[in-house]
Amino acid sequence: MSILMSPSKAAIIAQLQREIFPLQGFKRAVSNAALNTSFGHIKNAFPGNIFPLGAVHEFIAEKAEDAAVTGSFITSILAFLMINGGITLWIGPSRSIFPPALKSFGIAPDKIIFIDLHKEKEILWATEEALKCEGLAAVVSQIQEVSFTASRRLQLAVEQSRVTGFIVRQNPRSINITACISRWKITSLASDTTYEMPGVGFPCWNVELLKIRNGVPGNWKIECIAGRFRHINKVAAVPLLQKKKAG
Amino acid sequence: MPKRFISIWFKSLKTDWFTRHQQGLHQIPFVLASPDHGRMIVTAASVLAQKNGVETGMVLADARAIISSLQFFDDKPQLPAKLLNGIAHWCIRYSPVVAIDLPDGLILDATGCAHLWGGEKQYLTDIFKRLKSFGYNVSIAIADTVGAAWAIARFGHDSFIVETGQQTAALLSLPSAALRLEAETVERLEKLGLRHINNFISMPRSALRRRFGQHLLMRLDQAMGYEEEIIQPVFPLNPYHERLPCMEPIVTATGIEIALRRLLDTLCQRLQQEEKGLRQAWFKGYRVDGKIEKIEIGTNRPSRNSNHLFKLFEIKIESIEPALGIELFTLEASKVEDLSAVQEKLWNYPGGLDDVGLSELLDRIGGKLGANHIQRYVPDEHYWPERSFKPASSINEKLQTAWKIDKPRPLQLLPEPEAIEVTAPIPDYPPMNFRYKGKLHKVSKADGPERIEQEWWLQEGQHRDYYYVEDEEGYRYWLFRSGHYDAAKSYKWFIHGFFA
Numbered sequence: 001m002s003i004l005m006s007p008s009k010a011a012i013i014a015q016l017q018r019e020i021f022p023l024q025g026f027k028r029a030v031s032n033a034a035l036n037t038s039f040g041h042i043k044n045a046f047p048g049n050i051f052p053l054g055a056v057h058e059f060i061a062e063k064a065e066d067a068a069v070t071g072s073f074i075t076s077i078l079a080f081l082m083i084n085g086g087i088t089l090w091i092g093p094s095r096s097i098f099p100p101a102l103k104s105f106g107i108a109p110d111k112i113i114f115i116d117l118h119k120e121k122e123i124l125w126a127t128e129e130a131l132k133c134e135g136l137a138a139v140v141s142q143i144q145e146v147s148f149t150a151s152r153r154l155q156l157a158v159e160q161s162r163v164t165g166f167i168v169r170q171n172p173r174s175i176n177i178t179a180c181i182s183r184w185k186i187t188s189l190a191s192d193t194t195y196e197m198p199g200v201g202f203p204c205w206n207v208e209l210l211k212i213r214n215g216v217p218g219n220w221k222i223e224c225i226a227g228r229f230r231h232i233n234k235v236a237a238v239p240l241l242q243k244k245k246a247g
Numbered sequence: 248m249p250k251r252f253i254s255i256w257f258k259s260l261k262t263d264w265f266t267r268h269q270q271g272l273h274q275i276p277f278v279l280a281s282p283d284h285g286r287m288i289v290t291a292a293s294v295l296a297q298k299n300g301v302e303t304g305m306v307l308a309d310a311r312a313i314i315s316s317l318q319f320f321d322d323k324p325q326l327p328a329k330l331l332n333g334i335a336h337w338c339i340r341y342s343p344v345v346a347i348d349l350p351d352g353l354i355l356d357a358t359g360c361a362h363l364w365g366g367e368k369q370y371l372t373d374i375f376k377r378l379k380s381f382g383y384n385v386s387i388a389i390a391d392t393v394g395a396a397w398a399i400a401r402f403g404h405d406s407f408i409v410e411t412g413q414q415t416a417a418l419l420s421l422p423s424a425a426l427r428l429e430a431e432t433v434e435r436l437e438k439l440g441l442r443h444i445n446n447f448i449s450m451p452r453s454a455l456r457r458r459f460g461q462h463l464l465m466r467l468d469q470a471m472g473y474e475e476e477i478i479q480p481v482f483p484l485n486p487y488h489e490r491l492p493c494m495e496p497i498v499t500a501t502g503i504e505i506a507l508r509r510l511l512d513t514l515c516q517r518l519q520q521e522e523k524g525l526r527q528a529w530f531k532g533y534r535v536d537g538k539i540e541k542i543e544i545g546t547n548r549p550s551r552n553s554n555h556l557f558k559l560f561e562i563k564i565e566s567i568e569p570a571l572g573i574e575l576f577t578l579e580a581s582k583v584e585d586l587s588a589v590q591e592k593l594w595n596y597p598g599g600l601d602d603v604g605l606s607e608l609l610d611r612i613g614g615k616l617g618a619n620h621i622q623r624y625v626p627d628e629h630y631w632p633e634r635s636f637k638p639a640s641s642i643n644e645k646l647q648t649a650w651k652i653d654k655p656r657p658l659q660l661l662p663e664p665e666a667i668e669v670t671a672p673i674p675d676y677p678p679m680n681f682r683y684k685g686k687l688h689k690v691s692k693a694d695g696p697e698r699i700e701q702e703w704w705l706q707e708g709q710h711r712d713y714y715y716v717e718d719e720e721g722y723r724y725w726l727f728r729s730g731h732y733d734a735a736k737s738y739k740w741f742i743h744g745f746f747a
Contacts, residue, residue, distance in 0.1 A: 065722040065745050068659035072747030075658065087605055098660035098744060099624040099636045103650040105658075110639065110646060111600075114622045115612060126612050135602035188747075190721035191692065199694040200717045203747040224747060 021047060021214060035080035038229050042207065042222075047214035053081070054162035055181035056131070056154045058146070060210070061170045066187055067142075069205055071097065072105070073186045074166045076227045078138055079106040081164060086137025089130045091115045091123055092168075093142060105227040124150055131157040131165050138164045144172055151178035183211040192223060192232065204232065249411045251367075251389055252478075253342070253355040254396035255374070258384045260327055260351050262293040265320060267382040277318035280307045290322045294384070327351060334378075335481040340533050340575040341374060343490055346478035352400070354393055354478050361389075363492050367408050390414050393478060394470030398425035415471050419445040426466045432459055487525075487580035489514050496535050496572020500564055503532065503573070507560055508553070510578035515553040524549020524586030530560055532573035540567045544614055547606045547642050549586040555607045562615045600643045609642060626650045630699050632660065632743070654697055655715055657725045657744030664727070664741035671740075673732050677714045681726065683742050688718035696728075709737075715746065723747070 035051055036043050043049050059074065061067040078088055090097065090112050099109035115130075117123045120143060127141040131154055146154075146167060158165055167180065175183075185208040191201030207220045221232040257263065261279055266272045276296035280287040287307035296317065301310045311317050327350050335345040335353055344356035357370070364370040371387050378385045388399035388407040395414035399407055402425040409417045418425065421444055423436045436459070441447045447455065448467070456464055468474035489510045497503060507530060518525060526549055532540040542563040550556060567573075613621055626648050627637040635651070671678040677693030695714035701707070709730035717723045723746035730738035 064659070065724075068657070068745035069722075069747055072658050087600060087602070089608075094662070096659050096662070098632070098657060100626065100632075100650055100652075101656040101658045101660075103652045104656065109636070109650060110623060110625050112623070113609070113642070114624070116620050116622065117616060122616055126616065129608060129611060133604045133608040135604035136608075188721045188723065190719070191717060191723075200692045200715055200723060203723065204721065205747075 017047075017214065024213065032080050034083070035077065038076075038080065040222075040229060040231050042209070042218070042220055042229075045209055045212060045216045045218045047212070051077075052181050053164045054158055056151065056158055056165040056167060056179075058151075058178055058180040058183045059166065059168045060172065060175060060183065060185045061168060063171075067096075067168065067170045069188045069203075070168055070184075070186045072203065072224065073184075073205060073207070074140055074168070075102060075105045075107060076224055076229065077166075078140070079227045081137045082107055082111055084137075085111070087135070088112045088138045088140060089115060089136060091117060091126050091130065091139065091141045091143075093118050093123065107227075120145060127165070127167075128153055128157050131163050132161050133163065134161045136161075136163050138166065140166045140168065142168045142170065144169055146176075146178055146180075148177055148179065151180050155179040155181075181213045182209060182215070184209055189221060202230075249358075249391055251357045251361065251391065251411075252393045252396045253357045253371070253374070253387060253389045254348070254393065254400040255338075255353040255355070255378070256386045256397075256400040257331075257351045257353075258386060259291065259294060260330060260383070261291045261322070263383045264326065264330055266293065272318075275316070275318055276301070276314050277320065278307070278310055279322040280319050281322040281324070287319070289319075332481065334383075337537055338374075339482065339577075340492060341370070343482070343488065344478070344480040345482070346480050348397070352397070354396070356478065356480075357389060371407065390417070392470055392472045393476045394427060394466060395472070397427060398470060401425065418470055419443070419448065423447070426463070426470055428463060428466055432463060435459065487514060487517070487523075487583055489578045491576045491578075493574050493576070496569075496574050497532075497576075498569045498572045503564055503567060503569070503576075504557075504561070506576040507564070507578070508557055510576060511553040511556050511560075514578055514580060515551045515556070518551040518580075518583070518586075522585060522587050523583045524551050525556065525580045525582070526584050527582035528556070528578060528580045531577045531579075532567055532569070533575040533577070534569065534573050535571045538570070540569070540573065542566060544610075545582075545618070546610045547613070548603075549584040550603075550607070550610075551586060552603075552607070555610070558607075559610055559614045562611070606642065629702065631702055632656070632699070634702070634705075655694070655746070657723075657746045659745040660725075661743055664743045667726065667740050667742045669726070669728075669740040671728075675712065677716055678726060678740070681716075681724075681740065681742070683724075688720075688722075688724070690716045691719050692717040713743070 032053060039051055043051060046052060059070045061070045082088060088111065094116065102109040102112065115126055117126060123141060123143045127139060130136060130139045146169065154165060187206045189204035189206050191204050203224045205222055205224065207222055209217045211217055223230045223232055276299060277293050278289045278296055278301060279291040281290050289301060289303055289305045289307055289310050292301045292303060296314065299314050301313055307319060331347045331353060335347055338345045338353060338355060342355040342357050342360045346354045348354045361367040361370040364373055367389055371389060375385060375387055386400045388396045388403055388409065390396040390399060390409035391411055391414050395409055395418060398418055398421050399409055402421045422442060423444060424433045426444065452464060465474065469476045491506050491510055497506065525546065527545045530542050534540060542560060544556065544559040609621055623639040623642060624636045625639045625644060625646055627634060628648055629635050668682040669678040670680050675696055677695055678690055680687060680689045693714055693716040696712035698710055698712050700710045711727040711729050713725060713727045715723065716726055724742055725744040725746060726740065726742050728738055728740050732738055
């Protein structure tokens, strides 16, 4: 009996999940096919197999080097979001981004507006205002601490405007609960030298998806070639986990 | 709408000012005197002194013979102009067009102003009372022409309000001096027995011109309203200027917001009609105590969206100190640019730099936190990394040159290159290891060198040899050696950035 029931049960659960998404402020209408293709296997971890746009993503970086790697990962995503000529606001305490380098990710550096602010309060205010602005492609905000309340405000802002937000927290005092849709941690890996080529190869990253709402966290190793992701080897545990959770 | 003018006559401007500024003077007779041909001549006498028979033009010694306790002060010839200018600025609460009428008067263009005070009578009473409370003894009249108002203020007897079109009747019984004539013309008229205006108003114009000159006819025409008289306002009138006088002084933030909203709505409606947009605006509050509170906003591109402009002002409203209250608000657009109506788009594409939402957002951020925090970069034709980009002069500046991507560049660049300790084999091999912030990094892979020469026409210094290295942990750095290896060891190693 239970064997016969299980497919219908699974259908019911899938149906319920689909109904829960919009209630949680996540609308599926926004998607970017090219970006999803670029994510490859990683997209299986996302709700509905689509990278959630119109939401706030949180990134944790410990060292300055990690911040650079995280910045590159975000920039690679931005390249897809800004393809239609959209503008990104980059809000942070000190502008450490080297604009000409953005070009190698396929972004016109002059399409990014930098807002250099020092007080956390000001950064939060500017981020919230920016996330409310519908004309933007994305907002990147470098801020150390985000309280749960602050993150909820940001989430409410994007639910209205459908702008995608990226929050980079460098060396946070504590990794607290936030209302962000996901939490990532990107670290660097030694570049691939399978072919015994001289010099430094393409950048390799260890992408950890620590938390994702309605999705399955995971861990991947990817290589970034001119702003596109390429998987080195997939961590096999992901589909298993997904089944467990669905049941 | 018929024009209405107010003339304010300060009966004793200078002595009133002295009484106002020196305690106890209102009980003592005093005069102002200035030297003339080796004598002191009285140029102004206080009310008390006048009552005792002291008059302007007397020799000071004679005046002191009349009143032994007479005080005297040196006259300040520049005082009336300065005082009238100050009072004219204060009078802006009654009318936007205020002109100085030397030596002892002001002229206000009151067209369309009086109804805000509930009628001309209340309007005049209010001005009179306020000036009285400052200690100025004034006489005020309102009429269709400057000349008539001037005459009635100085020579009128009973009614100081001349109804529209009634100025001829009101002027007939006044002395000829009421026409603002030169002293000698008045003297000649008196000599001929033409003491009042009705004596000569019906005379043939050619006869009057022959005997008294064109000036008399011009003054007569100006007073009667046959000839337009142009006054020179203290404030050159800003074409985009809105005013809102308040019946009661405003002290609350809500009140200020309501005033601001109303002014913005009127101004934006006007800008809409004229296809203009606002770039810079001042919002001023005239306080009861005479001070002016003002806030300024600027926008990145012309705007006439009153909601957006209100938001920009809203951030700054808290800096307004109403003190005892604000009785007049003005809003002036000091910079206005053309803004043609935009055609509605069928689908809302995520806009680029021309997006209105974006420029409004930047206005808000710039307004609250300072516009210098907002930066956008455009390429500059230099190989030196720090000079390869420059801040854009405006938010929608177009690119002059393309971005260069031929060589790898780190996404994260240190604000200043930081010195590191390096072990590197000569002549030009990449480092084997380096120590940065106390941590030893062993280099496992490296690219380079890429030599970037110092731009000697801009800056003296040594060239840089850049290496792109990866350490054993997989992190990638941008290092450089400044200068050649030489015996004097003048070269140095630096870290300049982090790669992805």
